[in-house]
Amino acid sequence: MTKKILFISYDGLTDPLGQSQVIPYLAGLTKYGYCFTILSCEKPQRYALYKRDIEKLLSSFDVKWFPIVYHKKPPVLSSVYDVLMLKRKAKFLHSKESFDMVHTRAGIPSLIGLWMKKKFNVKFLHDVREFYADSRVDGGIWNLKNPLYKIIYKYFKRIEEEEVKHCDGMVCLTYAAKKIIQQRPQYSQKVFLEVIPCSVDMQLFDPERIDAHQKAAVRKQLNISANDVVISYLGSIGGWYLTNEMMMFYRIILDKNPNAKFLFISPHEPAIIIDIGVKFGIPKEKIIVHNAQRYEVPLLLSFSDYSVFFIKPCYSKQSSSPTKHGEIMAMGIPAISNSGVGDVDEIITGAKSGITLKNLNQQEFESVASLISDRIKFDSKIIRNGAREYYDLQKAIDSYKKIYTTILTKPA
Template sequence: MNILYYIGNRGIDLTKKVGYYTHVCKLIESVRATGNPLHLLCIGENSLPELGANTQIPHKYARYFVHRVLPFTGLINSSRLQKIALQLHKNEKFDIIHERFGLYSYGGYRSARKMNVPLLFEVNGPVIEEKQNHTDPLEGLELLSAKISRKTALKHGDGFVAISNIMKEIMVDEWGLPSEKIYVMPNCADHKVFAREGLKEEGLSLRKNLGYNDDEFVICFVGSFFPWYGLEVFFEAFGKAYKERKNLRLLMVGEGRIENDLKQMAKDSGFFEAIKWVGRVPHDDVPIYLNSADAAIAPFRRLPTKFFSSAIKIFEYMMSGSAILAPKLGQIAEVLEEGFSGIFFEPGNVESVKVGILKISESKEKCRMMGKNAQKEALSKFTWEKYGQQLVEIYGKMIDEFKAKNS
């Protein structure tokens, strides 16, 4: 079967090596590994040779700065992508469109209807609500247009992939979609990178180079330093735990807009010297840093909405063999088990996070055991190979059902 992978959201910048880039790359790679061709169509202007067959169109604003008043930007992109999709179909003869759902996603369903092929929506979050909580909230006509666009597009979907059980609940209870059309597929991790041979040795070597001794207990964070990750609460809790356990150390891998705020917090609370800041590192080096530490932290905070994302971070931590300190939130509570593969804390609760830090740092041997358990779970359930195979099975089922329905 031939798949058109359609990403109409301008906010998905595939030149940035962040979480969604990993998801898009691994999805493409895992589907192609099954022997099925996949063509990526998206907004962009940069060369993406690592993604194989792909077509990009440059983003365009509405003329005369109309985009600053009315939400025409996304609608224009959808229209232009639809035109290109139909042109590609003349030669490619796609069997199905797989669309990464975003704001103003109407070009995909219109393309699918004109091509007479089924449409699968990949839903990684309630896009409108995420925007309200994380970036610039939509208001007025822009918000209304986004809601109308979402409702219209979704009713034309022939099938849906939800990133988590909670996302499926939202799609059924709040969006009114039929449960039987929704498949839950969590994020995964690349075992060839995060569980590769020799990582333990590489981690020990890096630990020595970083200057850590055997008596120190190192907790590692990998990611972007943004407010929604709950790093401020974690830093406050770490400062309190550090006063009780002076061998605690923090390894910060990444960068972001609140980095200076975090550094000031550490200075004010007297534990700045207990932190090493290494900045952003190549993705393939992330598991080495995780293996140089004794545990990993994912300090997410609770959001005003029911939804909590399926964080690739958690699955990569698991695959690397890390003992994980994390909030008992959403999908995290489904994939980790208290005392078996990680330690939970109450999100946003400084005292609970502090207790979690002290608990996970009590025994390095127990951390090693939890790390092995987490990795075993990841290898059995959360590899991109399994993800691609399941996705192709869904494609086949949808294509057969679509043909039967329209014959």
């Protein structure tokens, strides 16, 4: 019998994360007889640009999509309004579909999942993609010196305890997070808890599928020569992403390698990124900024000799599995990252897929920059095999299938 699942995401399907970390999983699960209704919050500008693309993508699968508008301003009140709209829409959809399970990400979506569990006794899969409340504090979004944000923080910490206590199953991204969750007094060993890191589509991110003629044209467009040493960064900047430290690191690389260039594959305005670099004495022409749709990312990554990502090593980031890491590894590119972020250190070491820095300081930067100058070698095939072992999309889909089966066959 077909099982009906309501999936709630505060990330829009038109957002990069929606396209890489929502649609591929659910599309894969439809092959096992699950029927999905997706309720997502869409940013108006992106929705207008990519609505038809997403609809076309979903049309091949047993998936219904109900987008609502995401609101950013005014702070707090806009989020409260979004919660009310999500709850209203979820209630309406449940009255029509009678869902067997609600699957939500942490934060605002899980508020709705917990509510549906309590009100309608719908089975509830709590997908802890991050330690939500702490990530907001660590990322500088919630300032606890502000009494209002302190109240909000305490509220979400209390709700997190309830979600752990009442959910029918849990997913987290890292083994570091799993250890923390299992130590919480609200956690019961009877509740299924699976580690499923942010996965990568190994077919999309495949260096063998890069078109040589297309790459040559883009190389010319980006003014990248065959002799350039390309350091790339993939994704957003700011918040938990340590852009200043990455610029400091690249400045040292540039001192040792005058032909080094820094390629940002990022949605941010080029001027913003270039201005940060200029503050560190980096010439404008050494920084390349290019926005890309998901299908364009593999080609752009393929220019990389190394790809760097420094992330704030804080409590909440123990729950983090950077999407970019799997994509970088799938392309056979060595990653340069810092310790203290989820399982990244263990994966890079285990897969022999790059370098981790224990500290983000001058001494460490100099040391790694020297390795780059000496053309330290990594085996791209070994790195790609590591991506297949740790981050393969099909493995993630199989893991979700297992937890779906466990929850949905469990007596109410």
